[in-house]
Amino acid sequence: MGIVKKSPWLLHYDGSSCNGCDIEVLACLTPVYDAERFGIVNTGDPMQADIFLITGGINQANQAVVKQLYDQMPKPKVVVAVGVCACTGGIFKDCYNIIGGADTTIPVDIYVPGCAARPQAIIDGIVKAVALFQERTDEHNAEKKANKRAAKGKENNDGN
Numbered sequence: 001m002g003i004v005k006k007s008p009w010l011l012h013y014d015g016s017s018c019n020g021c022d023i024e025v026l027a028c029l030t031p032v033y034d035a036e037r038f039g040i041v042n043t044g045d046p047m048q049a050d051i052f053l054i055t056g057g058i059n060q061a062n063q064a065v066v067k068q069l070y071d072q073m074p075k076p077k078v079v080v081a082v083g084v085c086a087c088t089g090g091i092f093k094d095c096y097n098i099i100g101g102a103d104t105t106i107p108v109d110i111y112v113p114g115c116a117a118r119p120q121a122i123i124d125g126i127v128k129a130v131a132l133f134q135e136r137t138d139e140h141n142a143e144k145k146a147n148k149r150a151a152k153g154k155e156n157n158d159g160n
């Protein structure tokens, strides 16, 4: 993991699951595994969130919710699917109401396998997400700067 200039805020959402992965995610946020030592902060507000950590699969009832949460998050953002249910639908894949993994509805950047996903694997996914978020933030800021410079150049040309 490179230099992190900002502590990304993390939003945790449980889709259609047995809650096994959620218990492991919560363990990661306690002092035992202490995921916050890698710079993340847990939040319940999608509008403040940078990393979307989803457990469980997508079903017909939660699909719109997952999409809305993702859309409410500001850019840049990173999505982590935790556990096989979030990765592919897992053991619930063939159930009548299951659509599949999180990537049936939103773009997923990092897949954390396991049933349940182990805390070490979840932390690994979070560390990767923090690094990817930093990379995207740098690109986003460089793009903003270039657009500003281009707009200023256009202003100067129009003034001549």
Ligand code: SF4
Pocket: 016, 017, 018, 019, 020, 021, 022, 055, 056, 082, 083, 084, 085, 086, 090, 091, 114, 115, 116, 117
């Ligand atoms: S991956 Fe396993 S433990 Fe995690 S939510 Fe699905 S069934 Fe439960």
